[in-house]
Amino acid sequence: MARRRFAQVLVLSGLLAAAFGARAQPDVHSITPLDIRILRPASVVPATNGRHLVFEALISNFSPVPLTLSAVRLGTAAQPAALARIEGTALADLLSRPGRPAGEGQPPVTLIQGNTFATALFDLPLGGDTQVADLQLALTIAPFKPGLPDTTLNTAVAVPVDGSQPLVVSAPVAGTGWVAFNGLSATSIHRTTLMVVDGQARVPERYAIDFMKLTGDGREFSGDQARNESWPGYGQAVLAVADGVVESVRDGLPDNVPGQPPAQKVTLDTIAGNQVILRLKAGAYAAYAHLIPGSIPVRPGQAVHQGQVLGRLGNSGQSDAPHLHFQMGDRGHIAAADGLPFVFDAFALLGVVADTAAADAGGAWTPSQAPQPRHGQLPAENAVIGF
Template identity: 85%
Template sequence: MLRCRLAQVLVASGVLAAAFGANAGARAEPDAHSITPLDIRILRPASVVPATDGRHLVFEALISNFSPVPMTLATVRLGTVAQPAALARFEGAALTALLSRPGRPSGDGQPPVTIIQGNTYAAALFDVHLGDDAEVADLRLALTIAPFKPDLPDTTLNTAVAVPLDRATPVVVSAPVAGTGWVAFNGLSATSIHRTTVMVVDGQARVPERYAIDFMRLTGDGREFGGDQARNESWPGYGQAVLAVADGVIESVRDGFPDNVPGRPPAQKVTLDTIAGNQVVLRMKGGAYAFYAHLIPGSIPVRPGQAVHKGEVLGRLGNSGQSDAPHLHFQVGDGGHIAASDGLPFVFDAFTLLGVVADTAAADAGGAWTPSQAPQPRHGQLPAENAVTGF
């Protein structure tokens, strides 16, 4: 006699939803159950982060297909038990932008990112702008799957999963640099290279750069560089002091990596050990870690185990490691290694918002940025991507 467990029958036969009576118009009750082959895992609890462009709800979900049958995502809804799509609804182009497929080969001939092949997965990177009065309690994430078998209803609904919420307030830090005209390149957004980098370190998927910022200073006339672009000294941030953002103890220091030539490949082969170049890791009171990367070789005056105070000089902004122009890579995490940690939300206690660099390609080509607003004092916020700030 052929023996097969119930779950094997349901997954292999493709009658997942039909077997449990799902239909096109069905809406799951809070305590209802459904079977689909999609497993939804939240990487870390969602955080609400106050930023210069409003509140952001930030988290990631890994969506795995446990069947051999391709599943096509039609809609993703984020809301509450009472209002399933109150916060966001993703479909069409918005759904495509939400999803990524780490490890999938690039190029033509690949199926749409919304199609999750059998025994593969997709990553959904959420960065949802919240209204001032948006309710974020009892969060639920639900998926709508297109028909995957003849005679199924138009849509098959996966039971919504709870999204845990991190209710801790973001880490409050002071300025890592001083002066005006600092651009928060690759800062908080749904599409920045920091936000979309999922790294697997020590056997765990993490987003260490989830809230990271590449601080680059503009010249007095609003340009990234003045003079010869290939000279580090032409970039106004080069050599600027990098400051302790809080009282704490130096966790680790790396030094001795050469500065790169702007616009050229790194002088040092990029590995997990060299990616940050010359760096300082500060263990702050409370247990979070502040990371400073790409410093000038020989510019770091502090040593591991040394106690430092807020505002103390930790090094000089440079262009070492995986960097193509002088800037300070700054992030906060839950562990002492810049890649083997998970990015934590943080805010600056005080800064001035001067505007936003709307055209980064023009800025990279040497174009001048001009402010389009009066300076605005901000407190307890994180600069959003490409915001121009002063400290």
């Protein structure tokens, strides 16, 4: 019966080929045990340091045999490495291994043990006129048994591209001297944090920014570092970035002591501290985290307008110093959402904090350039800006 059914399929295929024209060459396929999944369509995001191509790939080894990645290619079918060929140290930097124990003695991150996985966090610079379409991602693996060629190529997989433009919003805070800590990059703690919520792996903080205000002489704090009031951003107004409706509010959580563990146990409910989530007309959600308890004047269901005060910048939740965590997502929860790209309509770029360790220790940052007006961009990691 099975042979007859297969024969029937072959006969039907022959009839279809006769009707529509037979393919001159069959598709070329390859068998490797690596499965490549793109977590979210790639986005092109204009930032203060150029255009970025941003997406993640989950690479799973479905065999019991350890496999070593030796190169990654990103391009098109006609030009497989048109955008990037990544190998060596750059390949190790590209990869992340969620759940892998830290410390010395671990195998190289490029070695994917049997029945395990790795994530590739792409944040590639694009030239001003580079067009992104028909993207394909392919992997090269080193020989894993005798008799194989020097390298084995995995069949390229398509990388979907989000053709829409990032959402344009206004400033979430006012004034100058704001540092975009943990902003857009492939290595920030926001980008490298994958969260599995409701059975789905997401990157909710993909484009998130920790806004921290500097003092007039370029320091993170002035006076007693352990007092929230010593940090110039503490108590600053947090503003609606667009017209919208308040989706949810969380209040009543205590502020932390700077430099000390959170005063409240960190859970999915308390991780953002006192927070406001705003549902925008564009269908995206703006999340504001770590606000001062009792400072939130808005309530769920309330319509708000661009520039309206939503609360005051604080130090609640999973936070070790006063700052505003701001992000955009596709759902009304700060963790059970996938991060969406956005840009600010206008701001001034003052420079970049090159040595964050020195800044955290109380060192002064000084601008290295005159303020540069920027429009329709996202501040890159550690950029210093003014609204």
